[in-house]
Amino acid sequence: MIRACSVSELPEGEAVRLAGPVPVSVFHSEGAYYALDDTCSHQDASLADGWIEGCYVECPLHAARFDLRTGAPDCLPAKNAVRTYPVVVADGVIYVDTEVRQDVA
Amino acid sequence: MRTVAVVGTSLAGLRAAQELRAQGFDGRLVMIGAEPPYDRPPLSKDFLLGKVSADDIALAGQDDLDALAAEWRLGVRAEKLGREGVTLGDGTTIAADGYVIATGAVARTLDAARSLAGVHTLRTLEDALALKQALAAGPSAVVVIGAGFIGAEVASACRLLGHEVSVIEAMPVPLAPVLGARMGAVCGELHAENDVRLIAGVPVAGFTGTGRVTGVRLADGREIRADLVVAGVGARPATEWLTGSGLAVDDGVLVDSGCVTANPRVIAVGDVARYRCPLRGVRVRAEHWTAAGEQPGVAVSNLLAGSTVTHFARHGYFWSDQYGRRLQFAGVATEDVRIAEGDTASKRFVATYHRGDVLTGVFAIDSPRPFTRLRRAL
Ligand SMILES: Cc1cc2nc3c(=O)[nH]c(=O)nc-3n(C[C@H](O)[C@H](O)[C@H](O)COP(=O)(O)OP(=O)(O)OC[C@H]3O[C@@H](n4cnc5c(N)ncnc54)[C@H](O)[C@@H]3O)c2cc1C
Numbered sequence: 001m002i003r004a005c006s007v008s009e010l011p012e013g014e015a016v017r018l019a020g021p022v023p024v025s026v027f028h029s030e031g032a033y034y035a036l037d038d039t040c041s042h043q044d045a046s047l048a049d050g051w052i053e054g055c056y057v058e059c060p061l062h063a064a065r066f067d068l069r070t071g072a073p074d075c076l077p078a079k080n081a082v083r084t085y086p087v088v089v090a091d092g093v094i095y096v097d098t099e100v101r102q103d104v105a
Numbered sequence: 106m107r108t109v110a111v112v113g114t115s116l117a118g119l120r121a122a123q124e125l126r127a128q129g130f131d132g133r134l135v136m137i138g139a140e141p142p143y144d145r146p147p148l149s150k151d152f153l154l155g156k157v158s159a160d161d162i163a164l165a166g167q168d169d170l171d172a173l174a175a176e177w178r179l180g181v182r183a184e185k186l187g188r189e190g191v192t193l194g195d196g197t198t199i200a201a202d203g204y205v206i207a208t209g210a211v212a213r214t215l216d217a218a219r220s221l222a223g224v225h226t227l228r229t230l231e232d233a234l235a236l237k238q239a240l241a242a243g244p245s246a247v248v249v250i251g252a253g254f255i256g257a258e259v260a261s262a263c264r265l266l267g268h269e270v271s272v273i274e275a276m277p278v279p280l281a282p283v284l285g286a287r288m289g290a291v292c293g294e295l296h297a298e299n300d301v302r303l304i305a306g307v308p309v310a311g312f313t314g315t316g317r318v319t320g321v322r323l324a325d326g327r328e329i330r331a332d333l334v335v336a337g338v339g340a341r342p343a344t345e346w347l348t349g350s351g352l353a354v355d356d357g358v359l360v361d362s363g364c365v366t367a368n369p370r371v372i373a374v375g376d377v378a379r380y381r382c383p384l385r386g387v388r389v390r391a392e393h394w395t396a397a398g399e400q401p402g403v404a405v406s407n408l409l410a411g412s413t414v415t416h417f418a419r420h421g422y423f424w425s426d427q428y429g430r431r432l433q434f435a436g437v438a439t440e441d442v443r444i445a446e447g448d449t450a451s452k453r454f455v456a457t458y459h460r461g462d463v464l465t466g467v468f469a470i471d472s473p474r475p476f477t478r479l480r481r482a483l
């Protein structure tokens with residue numbers, strides 16, 4: 001488990017990027033937290049810079065939309081999913097379990 | 106509607122086919138295209154640099170294509186659209202109840218260059234392969250004509266590959282019609298900062314060389330040595346095949362704000378379409394990836410409805426990658442441009458364009474997050 005940030009540091013509609021060999025980002029949308037690989041599967045944009053709406057994040061570069069729950073894109077130009085990771089909130093702190101990669105479709 | 110024929114199978118044509126199926130069209134779908142669906146933007150960027158292959162730039166996997174349950178006529182051109190249907194280069198005619206025109210655009214070239222080897226244009230995968238091969242032969246002086254987005258990207262890629270590069274631009278400030286003079290000048294600086302010579306404000310008068318190009322002659326008499334030339338001088342809509350179709354064509358297929366021609370059974374989308382933009386009140390050809398991807402959703406709704414029930418009213422957006430930097434622009438440029446974040450000297454900033462109190466456009470270099478937020482505010 002890695003500590004992402006405190007709940008108060010991640011308002012609704014925002015994302016935080018956790019640097020690392022494989023950058024992971026945590027998204028806060030509609031009251032829920034999601035963790036995804038930060039790098040868009042199309043090119044190299046950071047999804048944390050994207051536009052969050054409902055349970056989707058739109059890539060800031062070419063607007064592929066990824067489902068925050070599954071990491072799957074729902075439109076071009078991305079063709080592959082990004083990985084998702086479990087998020088745990090404890091005592092007002094958000095943690096991501098980067099050990100457990102949830103590969104989806 | 107029982108049969109729909111889509112002519113042009115690149116981004117706009119493929120998206121139209123996907124939208125037809127997604128919006129419930131379960132009839133016969135015929136896809137007619139000179140080329141299979143692949144993505145053009147990487148051709149002047151990562152593909153030239155050798156970072157992605159032809160396979161990587163396919164717009165859809167075989168499964169996605171199969172899911173369309175379409176009849177494919179690839180490698181063949183549509184030559185005529187008439188009462189009896191669309192006639193292909195192989196002589197067959199396909200009669201349909203609905204037609205999607207998505208034939209895009211063709212790179213312009215300079216007449217004087219037609220008979221000279223070593224002068225390239227860049228629009229298709231074939232063009233990109235030829236250019237890549239020519240670059241691999243190690244030219245000693247590359248000249249790019251045109252400092253628009255494609256010209257600038259090609260210059261950038263050639264420089265990153267280690268070539269000596271000059272860019273010639275007829276206008277005094279590159280990109281000024283799109284980004285305005287101030288931001289155009291900022292983009293122009295990128296060339297010099299990366300050891301590319303920009304010669305602006307002088308048109309090309311001709312070429313030197315017999316058989317093979319040896320140089321470019323400028324209108325002011327100068328001669329620039331060149332053993333490889335890339336002309337990035339724009340594209341014209343691919344509409345020749347519509348002669349005699351009865352459709353109105355004037356720098357593109359004229360369509361209404363819902364991408365529908367005067368015939369409600371014919372829609373046009375992407376680079377070939379000149380639509381009435383409800384946001385600007387003028388007819389425009391968008392010539393950008395995002396428009397080619399988004400127009401089909403609107404156009405197909407209208408085709409299936411039999412009349413214009415929805416309109417394409419989105420702000421234009423495009424990106425460009427130059428010298429390792431990421432440029433993004435949305436909306437319309439005005440004279441009133443302000444720096445919202447960062448500074449132009451460092452080439453990391455967001456600029457906003459205004460008309461009175463109204464935000465009309467956003468331009469950014471290497472600042473995707475604030476750009477995205479401001480783009481949403483347009
Ligand atoms: C090198 C390059 C880089 C680009 N970079 C960017 C970028 O960074 N950002 C951006 O926003 N946009 C960019 N663009 C623009 C973007 O690629 C286009 O807007 C987009 O491809 C338009 O899609 P389209 O389907 O309308 O047309 P096209 O992609 O031109 O496709 C039309 C298709 O129709 C076929 N066709 C033509 N005539 C016929 C016929 N008679 N019968 C059958 N088939 C026919 C053609 O072979 C082609 O496959 C770039 C374009 C190029 C060329």
Ligand code: FES
Nearest residue numbers: 040042043059062
């Ligand atoms: S980098 Fe994300 S859609 Fe292209």
